[in-house]
Amino acid sequence: MLNEIVCAGLGGQGVLTAGKIMMHVALEKGLHTTWFPSYGNEMRGGAANCNVMISDNKVASPYADHPDVLFAMAERAVDTYMKTMKKGSIIIANSTIIPKDKEYRDDITVIKVPATELAQKFGNERSANIVLLGAMVKHTCIFSKEDFEKYMCSYFESQGKGKRNEQNIKAFEIGYNYI
Amino acid sequence: METKIIKGNEALAEGAVRGGCRFYAGYPITPQSEILEWMSWRQKEVGGVFVQGESEIASVNMVFAARALGARAMTSSSGPGFSLKQEGIAYWVSAGVPAVVACVQRFGIGDGYISAGQDNYWQAVKGGGNGDYHLITLAPNSVQECLDMAYESFELAEKWMHPVLILSDGTIGQMMEPCTMPVMKEYDMDQPWAAKGTAIGEGENKVITDITYFQDIDEWNAGYIEKMRKIQKDEQRWEEFNIDDADVILVAYGISSRVAQRSVEIARKKGIKLGLIRPITLWPYPRKAFEKINKNCKGIVTLEMNMMGQMLEDVKIAVSCKFPCYALATAQKVAPTDEVIAFCQKVMDGKVKETEVF
Incomplete structure (x- = not known):
């Protein structure tokens, strides 16, 4: 089973990190995975995206031509990727940033989670990507909640950022429990 | 490990x-x-x-x-x-x-x-x-x-x-x-x-430079x-996928070969017989890989991230121009799998003009 995932948004929203966490969890679960980034020269504000492929078998192309999942932190992500998505695919949309009246294809499931707002209330706007990851794990069948939390923490530990793990789990659960 | x-x-x-x-x-x-x-x-x-x-x-x-x-x-x-x-x-x-x-x-x-x-x-x-x-x-x-x-x-x-x-x-x-x-x-x-240090009086210093300065040129050349x-x-190295019965064979290296392989996987599920030769050495070019191509093969397509189909000439040499050869050269982007399969389908149907080498 091949999952083609696109994480997209603006530079600084943590979309590349969200993709790296998915890849790390996949590896820990013994799955095959690739991660390919694309971003502008800007550190913040320009378009940023990564393609994450997760499969039981060796992954040939690292390019997500027809995404199964769009992890959308900003409106531009939807504008860019929705047209190439598979029928029956899913968009996890950050509805704080993407307008409420945004039109979506009717053969795609859309899960709207105000990730930025929830993260602000929680006290750290920069956790919006983790909040949205919680929603993604809940509404897709790629990972279990337990595995994802465990290996997300080991990812941050491997990056020397393990001390924020308690906060990250909280942010993750806010997204997981929202809908 | x-x-x-x-x-x-x-x-x-x-x-x-x-x-x-x-x-x-x-x-x-x-x-x-x-x-x-x-x-x-x-x-x-x-x-x-x-x-x-x-x-x-x-x-x-x-x-x-x-x-x-x-x-x-x-x-x-x-x-x-x-x-x-x-x-x-x-x-x-x-x-x-x-x-x-x-x-x-x-x-x-x-x-x-x-x-x-x-x-x-x-x-x-x-x-x-x-x-x-x-x-x-x-x-x-x-x-x-x-x-x-x-x-x-x-x-x-x-x-x-x-x-x-x-x-x-x-x-x-x-x-x-x-x-x-x-x-x-x-x-x-x-x-x-x-080259190593040589003490004074202990033999000759080794000089490593353009060797032709020190040797007879004909001897060196030979x-x-x-x-x-x-x-x-x-030293020819390559990898091949599904070439035995392929109607069209893709040839690609590096990132393009990953997309080509995915294209073969998708096409085969639809009953379209694509194959892939992936050169691992670009010099020497793996000409031996092309010896096995079945005579009914309708065409060979290179998939490349350039405009001129640079590898096409090596493919033509490898098959001595016995098969029609094409380049799907799409500049700064690798053609998506749908486009690769559609192009190969057109080759199968004889609807594409053979690509000329630049």
């Missing part, structure tokens, strides 16, 4: 280090700067030398010197930076210096763009510098292969006393995949061919051409 998730460029650098590379000189350029960055801290850890040269030209010549002293030495670059190194590389060849260079291809002519491309093919495999030479050219198509090829590259270069080029691309260099780390190789730089022919015969 330990598995890590790293970028292709980092894997290439780590593979070289584990393969015994103890001297690196280079100059930053996207999309290969991670090689240089990795080397900047890693060489220190393993007791090697890292130099950020004042230019590509300085760096390539520093590598010449370090390798002449016996150390496993390499440099890397991309685009115009790789162009600047060509003179130095030609000198490595004429001196028989088994150094390694990596080029992580960007797209474009001159300065070009920072994103991936495959338009350095001609420069990489048809010479680059002056004189009769090809570099032994390896083309990784995964993060693991970036590591494995760099790990092996010095032994391959030393086997033939001829430089090795690792021709990667911006996507293979920037993407991340799990990668298994091999054990560290030990290498003694005290080699019989290397040995050199024999070596090159032997490399051409012995």
Whole structure:
């Protein structure tokens, strides 16, 4: 089973990190995975995206031509990727940033989670990507909640950022429990 | 063995280090700067030398010197930076210096763009510098292969006393995949061919430079051409998928071969008989791979990230023009799988004019 995932948004929203966490969890679960980034020269504000492929078998192309999942932190992500998505695919949309009246294809499931707002209330706007990851794990069948939390923490530990793990789990659960 | 998730460029650098590379000189350029960055801290850890040269030209010549002293030495670059190194590389060849260079291809002519491309093919495999030479050219198509090829590259270069080029691309260099780390190789730089200090009065100093200065030119030429022919015969490497009954065969290396393979997988599920030949060595070009193509094959299609279909001429030579050949050359982007399959379908139906070689 091949999952083609696109994480997209603006530079600084943590979309590349969200993709790296998915890849790390996949590896820990013994799955095959690739991660390919694309971003502008800007550190913040320009378009940023990564393609994450997760499969039981060796992954040939690292390019997500027809995404199964769009992890959308900003409106531009939807504008860019929705047209190439598979029928029956899913968009996890950050509805704080993407307008409420945004039109979506009717053969795609859309899960709207105000990730930025929830993260602000929680006290750290920069956790919006983790909040949205919680929603993604809940509404897709790629990972279990337990595995994802465990290996997300080991990812941050491997990056020397393990001390924020308690906060990250909280942010993750806010997204997981929202809908 | 330990598995890590790293970028292709980092894997290439780590593979070289584990393969015994103890001297690196280079100059930053996207999309290969991670090689240089990795080397900047890693060489220190393993007791090697890292130099950020004042230019590509300085760096390539520093590598010449370090390798002449016996150390496993390499440099890397991309685009115009790789162009600047060509003179130095030609000198490595004429001196028989088994150094390694990596080029992580960007797209474009001159300065070009920072994103991936495959338009350095001609420069990489048809010479680059002056004189009769090809570099032994390896083309990784995964993060693991970036590591494995760099790990092996010095032994391959030393086997033939001829430089090795690792021709990667911006996507293979920037993407991340799990990668298994091999054990560290030990290498003694005290080699019989290397230059060493000689005390006054104790024999002749060894000078390593353009060998033709010191040898009879006809004698040197004869040995050199024999070596090159032997490399051409012995070092062809490739991978093939579903070619036995294929109606159309794709030929692609590096990132394009990953997309080609996916296209074959999707097409086969729909009953469209595609196959793939993936050259692993670009020089010597794996002509032997093309001997097995069934006579009913309707066409061969190269998939390349350039405008002119640079590899097409090598395919035509490999099949002696016995099959119609086409290039799906889509500039700075690899054609998506749908487009690849649609193109191959048109070839099958005889609806595409054969592509002319530039």
